[in-house]
Amino acid sequence: MLTDHRSEAAAVVFLLDVDNTLLDNDRFGADLASTLDAAFGETERKRYWAIYEELRQLTGFADYLGALQRFRSGLDSDPSLLQMSHYLLEYPFAERLYPYALETVAHLRSLGTTAILSDGDVVFQPRKIQRAGLWQALRGEVLVYVHKQQMLVGMQQRYPAAHYVMVDDKPHILADMKRQLGRKLTTVFVQQGHYAAAASSETINPAPDITIACIGDLRRRKLEDFLPTAPVIRLAAD
Known part of the structure; x- marks a missing residue:
């Protein structure tokens, strides 16, 4: 309360x-980059971060989930996409x-x-x-x-x-x-x-x-x- x-x-x-x-948080960002690379490859990893930076300029804050929502375009049939949402929401921040x-x-x-x-x-x-x-x-x-x-x-x-x-x-x-x-x-x-x-x-x-x-x-x-x-x-x- x-x-x-x-x-x-x-x-x-x-x-x-x-x-x-x-x-x-820098360590979290590095872990996220590695996970994106492993799941989608270098090109898609770079696309995610480009979306992330665009949103950051637009909103003024880091929006990892918003970037993932936009990142899904063209990847709806990729099962790794849903795993990424789980990865973000369940990331072990206590370890960081x-x-x-x-x-x-x-x-x-x-x-x-x-x-x-x-x-x-x-x-x-x-x-x-x-x-x-x-x-x-x-x-x-x-x-x-x-x-x-x-x-x-x-x-x-x-x-x-x-x-x-x-x-x-x-x-x-x-x-x-x-x-x-x-x-x-x-x-x-x-x-x-x-x-x-x-x-x-x-x-x-x-x-x-x-x-x-x-x-x-x-x-x-x-x-x-x-x-x-x-x-x-x-x-x-x-």
């Missing part, structure tokens, strides 16, 4: 991205959690209200969160938007707080959120996945308040480390 937080303001709310923050992801979630929950704030579609992304065991770990505290940085008013209505902490692998999204919330938000940049790698040579303004190598680095941090009075810090991997 979802909790109604509107009547009580928390001191601090921790907001966690999912893909390449709590779980290795980064080391200490669940321990980190538990630790942050001991410090304050903690929720997922993710981009994605309304079917596959929640399914991924459930399959990974994150829905249960967060007790259903999950928000999924098309563009989360555009939904900060709704997020604050759902989770009123004196201060927020956003943990994400995309520094540009963190910077956008920081520009909107200012000192009310501490941004934590997790250097995991291809988005983080691509941003390594860029100048991000405003820069993240905290930069860590992996999500597990947060599991021993104190609440004071995340407050606006704390200095800008760079956390090393354990």
